[in-house]
Amino acid sequence: MFQLYKKRDFSALVGDTFGFFKLEGKNYFKNYFTINGGLLLLLVLIIYFFSNIFIKGAFAGAQTGNDNAFIEEIYSNLSLFIGFGIGMIFLMTIISVINYSFPIAYLKLIEENKERNFQNLITYFKSKLGRIISFYLLSLVILIPLLVIVIGLTILSVFILIGIPLIFLLIPTLTSFVALTYYNYITEKIGYFDALGRAYEMLKSKFWPIIGSTFVIHMIVQITLGIFAIIPYIIGIITLFTNPESLQQNPENAISFVMILLTAIIIISIICNYTLQNIILINQGVIFYSCKEESGNISVKNNIDLIGTDEA
Template identity: 35%
Template structure:
């Protein structure tokens, strides 16, 4: 059984993230696809038709040598555009609720049951139970984290002429990611207020293992960025290949379709891979809980006491 409550350092966070997926990848991603697959497919279908028509129009204008005003695409199809936009917003919100909370709930079930496999209905019911808190977290974050990140970015930009400004800008993304994710874990898995969760998330982030936590997040983020970047670069490679192989400098008529499919693949991959970073932060969360409360150590003492009796 994977041990959640365990004191770790930089290498431990990364190694145990890999170990987790070696043990749980089939059940984890299988249930993830079952729970989010329907919404994800609908999103992909909408994205495909929107991007296909948009890219086709753009690339046709390139071939014709005529500049294309993107506003025409929306003004010529107002009803379709508004309908698609509403559907995209609704489906994106629904998908985000399940996608973001899924790793947190999954680790929570491991903590409670100690099992190595779960059914999609178990996970879905737990997410449904947490739904009010998930929605509140999203709303509270809009008026707390979002303004704070904007202010921090502006301050760092002002200080960019100094070395400290560059340093802050580099750290801003991993620091914000860790703080928000840790706050989410605390808020979802404990009966605390949002402000208390923010404070606890802050304490976890700026603990004695700050550089271990940030370092592991950066490494995982860097690996995921490379994987996503490899897929994202494919459309550009195809674009250049198509441009040079047509012989007349024109792009293929179906190029808009191809690039839309590739961007959708990149979109799906980014959401799937984001689970790895969230699980990594979950391992950080449980490690810090062990460091603070010695949960695993106390559990082992209780077990020894029961065996003696």
């Protein structure tokens, strides 16, 4: 079984993230897609219909040379456009909440030495539903405005060159700060501001190993996303070069082909993005339990408790 409580340096934070998936990956993703798979498929369908309306409007304007053709196409399908848009935002919100909460639930079951199955995961979700909802509501009025200010100041500082290296630090720092706050708030019986404080202390205690490992995991995920996204693009380019005459002779087929290609890229990118986010969030979980071990020597205490149990 994967060891949660362990003192880790930079290389261990990265290595144990992938070590977790080597040990638990099959069961982890089986449960992940059991819980989130149906919602992801529904999101794919909505994105397909939503993007279909949008892309048709764009090509209508390009074909006719009429700048108003795009607006007219959207307006003629306005109710569907708005409906699919609202549905897409709603589903993305629900899926994102599950995405952030699932790794926490899974690692907590490991900590409690419980079987990582669908029933236990759902039971944990239900027990934490109130805290999950309150975290997101509180973050809307407290954390998100603060992050917007920090990001805004960093972007402004780019113009005086100081902000360029800061951007490379900002993304992993904010990722870790938000994730560690969420881990603390959901797993510990503490208030929102206490969770923010603990996340700050954890981040400060091992800043460079945490930021370094988070940055490396981010880069691996982004490169992998890029590879998956570019596959349909490469297929499209090959098709254009191998069969250009038929597409030129029949513009409607060309437009349909491009629409399918763009939609496929969007759908693949979104599914891969949500799936690969698990690697980043498990990495943050490894950081969270490592920081707890650094401050509390929990593994030592657990071993002492086990010795007492064995003697009994």
